[in-house]
Amino acid sequence: MSKHVSIPKAFQNEEFLNGTDGRILRIISEYLQPQSKFRKHKIMDTIVFFGSARLKSKRESRAVYNKTKKLNPKSEKFAKKLREAQSMLDMSRYYEDAVELSRRLTEWSINLETNANRFIVCTGGGPGVMEAANKGAKQAGGYSVGLNISIPFEQYINKYVTPDLSFEFHYFFMRKFWFAYLSKAFIIFPGGFGTMDECFEILTLVQTDKIKKKLLVVVYDEKYWKTVFNFDVLVKKGMISESDLKLFNFCSSVDEVFDKVVNHLLKHYSKGKEPLVIEPALDLK
Numbered sequence: 001m002s003k004h005v006s007i008p009k010a011f012q013n014e015e016f017l018n019g020t021d022g023r024i025l026r027i028i029s030e031y032l033q034p035q036s037k038f039r040k041h042k043i044m045d046t047i048v049f050f051g052s053a054r055l056k057s058k059r060e061s062r063a064v065y066n067k068t069k070k071l072n073p074k075s076e077k078f079a080k081k082l083r084e085a086q087s088m089l090d091m092s093r094y095y096e097d098a099v100e101l102s103r104r105l106t107e108w109s110i111n112l113e114t115n116a117n118r119f120i121v122c123t124g125g126g127p128g129v130m131e132a133a134n135k136g137a138k139q140a141g142g143y144s145v146g147l148n149i150s151i152p153f154e155q156y157i158n159k160y161v162t163p164d165l166s167f168e169f170h171y172f173f174m175r176k177f178w179f180a181y182l183s184k185a186f187i188i189f190p191g192g193f194g195t196m197d198e199c200f201e202i203l204t205l206v207q208t209d210k211i212k213k214k215l216l217v218v219v220y221d222e223k224y225w226k227t228v229f230n231f232d233v234l235v236k237k238g239m240i241s242e243s244d245l246k247l248f249n250f251c252s253s254v255d256e257v258f259d260k261v262v263n264h265l266l267k268h269y270s271k272g273k274e275p276l277v278i279e280p281a282l283d284l285k
Contacts, residue, residue: 030175055129120144121136126156
């Protein structure tokens with residue numbers, strides 16, 4: 001008697017799906033799954049927070065600083081560790097500012113009269129500034145999105161992201177697509193390579209008119225970023241036009257960012273009870 005061999009269907013074949021030939025299906029999945037979830041929860045648009053994954057809350061930073069002070073002062077590495085702990089404590093203000101700003105923006109958006117969920121806080125889903133923004137949204141009782149990325153270090157989904165709006169991406173470009181697609185405002189907190197990459201990619205899309213909607217880009221705060229980059233030199237050397245400096249706005253306080261973001265959204269996206277349509281954010285022709 002011959003035995004029947006069970007052959008898995010193509011969509012059940014993990015070897016095929018995870019192989020080179022299945023790549024296009026994986027890419028499409030990272031487009032369709034978020035789209036499905038956003039429609040389910042009526043998420044029409046977002047406010048995106050970018051910033052360092054390494055920043056900690058003031059409470060955590062102070063605990064590290066106090067612990068460091070108790071180390072042997074004669075140790076060769078004591079002075080360096082103490083400087084690092086002091087810097088972490090100083091930078092923790094950005095974590096606290098992100099919590100407060102996200103909470104206030106979420107409270108404001110919850111009270112809008114609309115058939116959809118408008119201007120939902122969206123982050124990369126990880127620790128640091130991302131955690132702070134998701135935390136603020138949760139404190140306000142609102143949704144928040146986490147677009148996490150699988151990398152070997154630092155990145156893990158934080159506990160404040162709305163569970164059903166938590167995503168795990170393999171492809172950076174699909175993650176970046178979803179940052180841009182629904183966004184109406186970006187808020188760029190201090191950060192490193194990842195934050196700079198995300199910030200300049202968005203600015204490039206706006207500069208080249210690939211993003212056609214009215215997108216607000218806020219850089220927080222002016223003193224930090226002008227220490228990191230000399231934007232005036234870029235203009236002086238002809239690397240960018242002076243008009244390119246108008247693609248983004250410097251803000252240096254939570255009140256200033258809140259007012260600028262709310263005024264922008266009310267001016268350009270305040271029609272009230274819009275139908276639930278996820279509008280294209282990019283020129284994909």
